[in-house]
Amino acid sequence: METVILKVENLNVESKGERILENLSFEVKEGEVLTILGPNGAGKTVLLKTLLGVLPYKGKIEWTPPTPHPKDIKIGYVPQRLPFIKDIPMSVGEFFKLKVSSEKEVKEILNSIGLKDYNSPTASSHSSFYSEWVPNILAKKIGDLSSGQFQRILVGWALVGNPQVLLFDEPTTGIDISGQESIYELLEKLRKERNLTILLVTHDLSIVYKLATNCLCLNKKMLCYSVPKELTSERLSQLYGGKIKFYQHSHE
């Protein structure tokens, strides 16, 4: 658990002459959940994209094993939203096929994201918190999925190829509370099952207290890097500007 999987030093990112990220340095160890907090426009999404290797940057981003292109370490990316996907008639199975993968792998992934294919008669009445039986899920049109199901499919898509790291951009935007809970339960389950390292952009403070091993407060510069317990009201109001009410959940 102690291996450092990601090391960032003096990271600077500019876009159109404007500095988006300034002198960012931090480390992530294998198996950790790092949450990235910050107001809108703080550069959270930019940070994820830079780590993913799709934006140019100055400074050092080092993935272990050290590679010139982070793709080689296998990173799964779950984007904030995909507004155009519903314009294209496409089944869940076809969506997975865009990323080269075997049918067997897709079935395994569906199982682990809790969307089980309905093919035995006893299965019908058995939906639990973790999983839901969806008849013939692979043939289902993406546009017909509920937003919770769609979010799970996105997580599943990121899991194809068995990545060591998952990058998540606000995974619960537009999902109701029980849906949010189950996405986070799912993340926790996947982290344990696959020994994943997770980097998570979120606005949801309760998640920070519940899941995160570390959190990074970002507003162009890094404002703090700490364990969730040390995330105090003062820090948060410094981050978001203004008074923030929050309720610390005790750790189970």
Place this chain on the structure above:
Amino acid sequence: MNSQFLFSLISGIFIGGVAGYLGSLMLSKRMALVGDALGHVALPGIGLALLFGLDVSFGAFLFLLLGIFLIWLFEIKTSLPMEALVGVVFVASLAIGFLIVPEPELLEALFGDISKVSFEMMIASIIFSLLIFLVINRIYPKMILANISEDLAKSEGIKIKKENFIYLLSIAAMVALGVKIVGSLLVGALVIIPAATARNLSKNLKEYYLGSVVLGILSCLFGILLFRLTGLLAGPSIILTSTLFFLISLIFKR
């Protein structure tokens, strides 16, 4: 049935099919009107080809390359949206085209003339259609992923600029083939209507692109038969047949 008619029919079927296929990709990228705009960009090329007795597709293709190059150049020089630049290039081409195209041939340039398709032209149409088909087939999944999300595509290691360039060249080649059949004014419809119809009827990607191909073929087939039977202009006949399929699809829309 004379052999010239058969040449036009076979060319039409191949070009219609590949136009539908490419159209399914263009519609998913929200580029529905690009084919339309490029059809107009081709007009000066068609005019010059008619003046010098060359193949219209050849002339059209050269001007399409020039047009795409200009749009690309303007895009580097300004921060205007692509749409505006395409607009400028396309109306300018239209104006130049009207000045260049000799008046007796204007109708042919605007609406196409399949009665001139020779055996050699048919063979060339078949070869180019198949070529475009193979290229599109290769980039199809990558383009679909890029249309869904460029970041997702990049994170999969897809070189978006390269794929886009190949894609744009395919569109240019397709438009150059299409102007021969339906002319520069209607070539956009050849690309878009079959895909729009197929989209109404399909619930997955496979049905969508196969449907686009089949509808493209059927539109050209029935359109050219309609032209044969009634003597109406072939280009508009094809497009109206295609539109009729679209209207029917509204009834069965999923």
